[in-house]
Amino acid sequence: MTNKMKPKARILCVDDDPSILRALTWVLEKDYLISTAGNGDEALELMKTNDFDVVISDQRMPGMMGADLLYKVRQIQPRAVRILVTGYSDMEAILDSINKGEIFRYIKKPWNITDLKNTVAEAVELFHQTAAEDIVAIEQEPLAETMILLIDNDPEVIRLVKEIALDSSRVIQATTITQAMSALDQSENIGVLVTDLHVEGVDVSLLLKILKSRIPELMTVVLSSRSDSQDVINLINQSLVYRFVFKPVRKGVLNLLIQSALEKYHSLKRNPEAAEQRRQGQGVNPSAAEDHQAVAQQNLELIGSMQPLSQSAPADIPKTVFQRLSSVFSRLLRS
Numbered sequence: 001m002t003n004k005m006k007p008k009a010r011i012l013c014v015d016d017d018p019s020i021l022r023a024l025t026w027v028l029e030k031d032y033l034i035s036t037a038g039n040g041d042e043a044l045e046l047m048k049t050n051d052f053d054v055v056i057s058d059q060r061m062p063g064m065m066g067a068d069l070l071y072k073v074r075q076i077q078p079r080a081v082r083i084l085v086t087g088y089s090d091m092e093a094i095l096d097s098i099n100k101g102e103i104f105r106y107i108k109k110p111w112n113i114t115d116l117k118n119t120v121a122e123a124v125e126l127f128h129q130t131a132a133e134d135i136v137a138i139e140q141e142p143l144a145e146t147m148i149l150l151i152d153n154d155p156e157v158i159r160l161v162k163e164i165a166l167d168s169s170r171v172i173q174a175t176t177i178t179q180a181m182s183a184l185d186q187s188e189n190i191g192v193l194v195t196d197l198h199v200e201g202v203d204v205s206l207l208l209k210i211l212k213s214r215i216p217e218l219m220t221v222v223l224s225s226r227s228d229s230q231d232v233i234n235l236i237n238q239s240l241v242y243r244f245v246f247k248p249v250r251k252g253v254l255n256l257l258i259q260s261a262l263e264k265y266h267s268l269k270r271n272p273e274a275a276e277q278r279r280q281g282q283g284v285n286p287s288a289a290e291d292h293q294a295v296a297q298q299n300l301e302l303i304g305s306m307q308p309l310s311q312s313a314p315a316d317i318p319k320t321v322f323q324r325l326s327s328v329f330s331r332l333l334r335s
Contacts, residue, residue, distance in 0.1 A: 008033045009124040010050070014043045014057040014069065015085075024056065027113055028120060040064025044072060052080050053127040054120060059086035067096035074102055081123040083107060094232050098244050106236045146262060147172055147187060151180045151195040151204070156248065157223060161194055164255045176200055177207060184211070190218070191265035192258060196247075197224035197231070205231070208240040217268035219261035221254075223247055 011032045013024040021036040028034055035050065037043035039061050055073050059066035070082040082102065087109035094106065104126060105119050150161050153175040165171045172187065174180040177199050184190060193211070195204060208220055220240060225247040235241040242264065243257040 006128075009053040009127065010035070011120065012037065012043060012046065012050075012052040012055045012080075014038075014040065014055065014061070014066070016058065016061040020058065027116060031117075032120070032124070040066075040069035040072075043069060044076070047073070047076050051077060054081045054083065054123045056083045056085060056120070059084055070103055071096070079127060081127050083119065083123060085109060085111065091229050091232070094229055094236075095244060095246075098232070098236060098241065103236065106233050108233070145170060145189055146191040146265065147189050148192045148194060148258065148262075149174065149180060149183055149190045151175070151177070151193070151199055152223065154196070154223075154247070157194075157196075160249070160251050160254050161258070163251065164258055177202065177204065184215075190215075191269070192261045193218055193220045194258065195220065195222060197222050198226070203231075205235060205238075205240065208235070209238055212238075212240055217265055219265045221245075221257050221261055223249060223254075 009032050011028055012035045013021055013028075014037045015021050015024070016038055018038070021038070025034045025036060032054075035046055035052070037046055040057075040063060043055070043057070055070065055077075057066040057069050057073075061069075066084050066086065070084060073080055073082055081104045083105050084103050085107045104123050107116065107119060147170045148161065148165050149172045150158065151174045152158060158173060162171050162173075172183045172190065174183055180195075180199075193208075195208075197204060211218055212220075219242040221243045222235065222241050223245055232241075232244055235244065242261050245253060245257065
């Protein structure tokens with residue numbers, strides 16, 4: 001395949017356990033050029049004289065933790081695609097890996113060989129896509145006004161987002177999923193979605209997956225007052241979240257997250273191939289022979305599988321929301 005056309009990708013594996021490094025090398029060396037490091041300092045030393053396409057790091061290591069290493073990797077070699085591997089569900093590390101290290105995937109030990117190989121292959125492909133993105137000419141026509149869709153009924157969050165976006169984007173506010181879907185149906189310039197993870201008693205993760213399959217360049221910033229580590233890991237591994245932060249959030253932090261999301265959206269908007277790679281990374285393959293009705297049915301089934309988190313919520317609310325979601329999303333898919 002592409003390995004015959006291109007040089008082998010360069011992978012750096014970092015772990016303080018020599019047996020893990022040997023296992024990673026054994027699994028990957030047939031297809032890639034493998035370098036190893038026993039800790040974060042060794043990895044950074046190697047990066048002074050070598051460029052890498054992908055960096056795979058364990059989280060729990062003496063001295064420098066994996067999330068901290070990947071943050072430094074992002075600064076030194078920003079194009080290197082970053083993968084965090086760990087046997088622990090450390091929420092602080094997970095959030096750092098998203099917001100600071102911008103990791104591509106989060107792999108839990110013990111890892112499956114096939115899944116590991118597939119993840120690394122996707123990371124290498126993403127590296128090539130971002131390389132193409134870097135050569136896009138800087139002088140381009142300005143994008144149409146980018147809007148931010150906010151799905152939240154928290155007055156403080158609403159106030160902060162409107163203050164932050166005052167001079168850069170127009171905010172479309174929605175307090176329900178139904179309002180949000182209607183806004184997406186009516187506007188083509190929404191580039192950033194800021195949302196609570198739970199709206200109307202419903203976990204919006206499945207909705208985010210649907211939106212990403214339809215609008216791969218959409219950047220999602222999730223704010224939440226409650227979640228667990230597995231929720232966040234799932235959001236990472238399905239490419240559903242660009243940034244994640246717990247409430248209450250400071251204005252300065254939220255400003256950085258939104259501005260970064262806008263910049264990433266503009267970058268992907270100018271490079272459709274990179275945006276398409278994001279869509280394909282979620283298991284959606286929109287080829288020329290794609291059966292649009294099948295995709296629509298898949299998305300509507302996902303909507304139908306959503307369940308309210310609170311049993312105390314009125315039974316007719318979820319039903320109404322899902323019926324209207326189906327109607328709005330059907331129109332989106334027909335466009």
